[in-house]
Amino acid sequence: MFKSKRLLFKMRQLHQSKLVGGILYVLLGTVIFLALVGNVRPDELDVKLLSIAKKSIHSPVTIEDKVTTERRKREAAQTVEDQYTYRSEYKQNRSEIISSIFEAVKEVQDEDRLKEKLEQQPPAALPVQLDKLKEKLPADVLKSLSNEVLQQLLKASPDQLLVAKESTLTAVNNRMSTHIKIHEVNRAREQIADELRYANVNSGLKTAIIEIGQYAIVPNYVFDPAATEERRKVEMDAVEPAYILQGQILVKQGDTITREVYDQLKLVGLLDNGHAFQPFLGLMLLVGVLLFFLVRQFVIFFKNHREDKPYVMAYVLIVTVTIIVMKTLSLFQNVELTSIGYVMPVAMGTLLIKLMIGDRFVVPTSILFSVCGSIMFNEGITSTFNYAVGLYMLISSLSVSAFLTDKYRRSPILRAGLLVSLVNVLTVGAILLLRSGHTSWTEVGLHLLMAAASGIISSILTMGLLPYLEGGLGIVSTMRLTELASPNHPLLRKILLEAPGTYHHSIMVANLSEAACEAIGANGLLARVGAYYHDIGKTVRPQFFIENQMGQLNPHDQLTPEMSRDIILAHVTDGVKLLKEHRIPQEIVKIAAQHHGTTLLKYFYYKASKQDKEAYTEEMFRYPGPKADFKESAVVGIADSVEAAVRSMDAPTPEQIEQLVEGIIADRLQDGxxxxxxxxxxxxxxxRKALCEALNGIFHSRITYPTLSKEKVK
Structure with missing residues (x-):
């Protein structure tokens, strides 16, 4: 135990260096990284295509399976039927062609009749008319219609030709008004032939118009490639992406690793050794972000606190111990007992930090513990983070701020631990209720028992570790200061019994010091406790100090100035010795050693100078020091001198008190x-202002009451 304390003391002596402060931050980051690196290291899989899986393999991430998605899109596109478009203009076009055929026939007939009437010549022979008709018709029509059809048209009378035209146009319009696909053309032509058989024309002409009608029928419901492609695109876009979900079983133990499974293993990164550094890089960035916020908190913290105090070392030590306990406990987790993280006394770390450093660091430390816990206790969880454990540790750590409100006694630590246990139980209960699936009562009871034990263990460990941390690091907690301020402390009882005047003087100095320190934002409680013990050395020879003489003869009247000097100066070193023997915190020891600094013992110096001015110098009658090196020590020194000086005055007025205080401060300032x-x-x-106000309250003017004369009562 003593070896560990000496080691902590040596470490404490190094904390004032800025370089050492940076090293401590790096050390903390290294500890966190090394504690978490094993939990983020990717699994090494020794699998080959078409081999047998030695164990079931789960996906570590959620990722889109693009190969499957593309396959599903192709399948969706293949289900789309060809898209057709009805071309209404085809009906008009075919009707115009039929009309042009009959118009050409009519023109040939009319020309022949006109020539017969004017030139009195016999009608032209049918072959001649046929040739004229062919000249008027396009090549496509001539290619599709036989000469016999054209001849039947040329032989028809005007009335028959008109009936044939109208019948053909009507039949063609009726058929072309319906959707006719390319494979339905023959059926449509058969339908138009059936319809034209009832036309009121002779048989020869009927045969001709049937052939013309069938020629006019063409597909009008044609394949539309653009519409088909658009429809396929719509169907492909409607396909939901295929995902490999985190925790999804990619292959079961004993199954064959097919090409599809092998591609999935590669997709989720289980076979890609080239990217194995990514988790480590991610962990480094995460630790760096956490450290950045911690460093910023310390920068703000040190604006109002002493930088020479080993707060950073204390923080690093507390967090390191908590992380080590957390890591050790995580080694016992397994798939069947993933809830072991609930028993982790994570509140211990935040309790110690709140007591030794302050509330500012409770929240960032809680976040740090939450992140570390969620990564460490991820056994049986496919994700890198166990969010249930992380949330539990965050709430458990933060609850310290709500329940540890009294930092002046040790008993509230146990009470805070019990309340933290209650919060832990409620949090775990909420987590279990939020889970989907049935949880056995045995498992529920085990989880709740672990959560309850966590808070109690945290408070017990806190009370056990706090004294060692305070003694080793020299950071006096509020609780420790309160214990030292108790009148039942052996040293304070020693002052009270052996040097009652000094005890009263110390109480007065404590009141003044506390008021002044609180006015400038320093630690008033530290100043008060330091003032209680600053003159403990006077108990060695109490009768040599005027406040303890109680009207007795002053022994200094019988001593030489050198002997008086040695006795008076010795009360500082004697006090430091007594305080160290009783293991009083270093802060209090320093106040006792520094409260006089290197000031001049003026009374005995002047007394010696009167005897032989040349033989004595000021340096011979100065306190050995050291000078005050922190605010509380300096304020106690001022209050000590002020209280003694004002007490020696007879009915001091506020103006006299103010002049005295200002003079003492100015004298010390000029003396360096x-x-x-x-x-x-x-x-x-x-x-100065705070001391004057306090002294005016103590030494205020009082009314002099008149003495009443006594009269005999008759």
């Missing part, structure tokens, strides 16, 4: 007693 501490001129003025 504040050169090694961070007190500013502005703060010295605030201290």
């Amino acid at each position: 007693q504040f050169n090694e501490c961070e007190l500013t001129f502005k703060e010295l003025q605030i201290v």
Whole structure:
């Protein structure tokens, strides 16, 4: 135990270096990284195509299976039928062609009749008319219609030709008004032939118009490639992407690793060794982000606190211990007992940090523990993070701020642990209820028992570790200061019994110091406790100090100035020795050692100078120091001098008190007693004002009551 304390003390001596502070941050990041690296390292799979899976393999991530998605899109496109478009203009076109045929026939007949009438010549022979007709008809029509059809048209009378034309146009319009696909053309032509058989024309002409009608029938419901492609695109876009879900079983133990399975393993990164560094890089970035916010918190924190205190070392040590406990506990988890993270006393870390450093770091530390816990306790979880455990640890850590409100006694730590246990139980209960699926009562009871134990163990460990951390690091917690301020402490009882005047003086200095320190934002409780013990050395020879003489003869009247000097100066070193023997925190020891600094023992110096001015110098009658190197120590020194000076005055007025306080502060300032501490001129003025107000309250004027004469009662 003592070896560990000496080691902590040596480490504490190094904390003031900025370089060491940076090293501590790097050390903390390294500890966190090494604790988590094993939980983010990707599994090494030794699988080959068409081999047998030695174990069931789950997907570590959720990722789109693009190969499957494309296959499903192709299948959806193949189900789309060809798209057709009805071309209404085809009906008009075919009707115009039929009309042009009959018009050409009529023109040939009319020309022949006109020539017969004017030239009195016999009608032209049918072959001649046929030739004229062919000249008027397009090649496509001539190619599709036989000469016999054209001859039948030429032989028809005008009335028959008109009936044939109208019948053909009507039949063609009727058929072409319906959707006719390319494979339905023959059926449509048969239908138009059946319809034209009832035309009121002679048989020869009827045969001709049937052939013309069948010629006019063409497909009008044609394949539309653009519409077909558009429809296929719509169907492909409607296909939902195929995903490989996190935790999905890609292959079961004993199954063959097919090409499809092999491609899926490669897709999720289980076979891609080239990207194995990515989890480590991600972990480094995550740790870096967490450290960045912690460093920023310390930068803000040190604006109002002493940088020479080993707060960073304390923080790193507490977090490291918590992480080590967390990592050790995580080694016992298995698939059947993934809930072991609930028993982790994570609140221990935030309890210690709140007590030793302050509330500012509870939230960022809770987040840090939550992230670390969710990664460490991920056994049986396909994700890198176990969000249930992470949420549980976050709430458990944060609950410390709500329940540990009294930092002045140790008993509230146990009470806070019990309340944290209650919150843990409620949190785990909520997590179990939010889960889908049935949980056995045995498992529920085990989870709740672990959660309850976590808070209690946290408070017990906190009370056990706190004294060692305070002693080793020299950071005095509020709780420790409160214990030292108890009148039942052996040293305070020693002052009270052996040097009651010094005890009263110390109480007065404590009141003044606390008020002044709180006015400038320093630690008022530390100043108060330091003032209680600052003159403990006077208990060695209490009768040599005027406040303890109680009207007795002053022994210094019988001593030489050198002997008186040695006795008075010795109370500082004697006090430091006593405090160290009783293992009083270093902060209190420093206040006792520094409260006089290197000031001059003026009374005995002047007394010695009267005897032989040449033989004595100021350096011979100065306190050995050291000078005050922090605000609380400097304020206690001022309050000590002020209280003693004001007490020696007879009915001091506020103006006299103010002049006295200002003179003492100015004297110490000119003597260089504040050169090694961070007190500013502005703060010295605030201290002066606070001391004057406190002293005026103590030494206020009182009414002199008249003495009543006693009269005999008759």
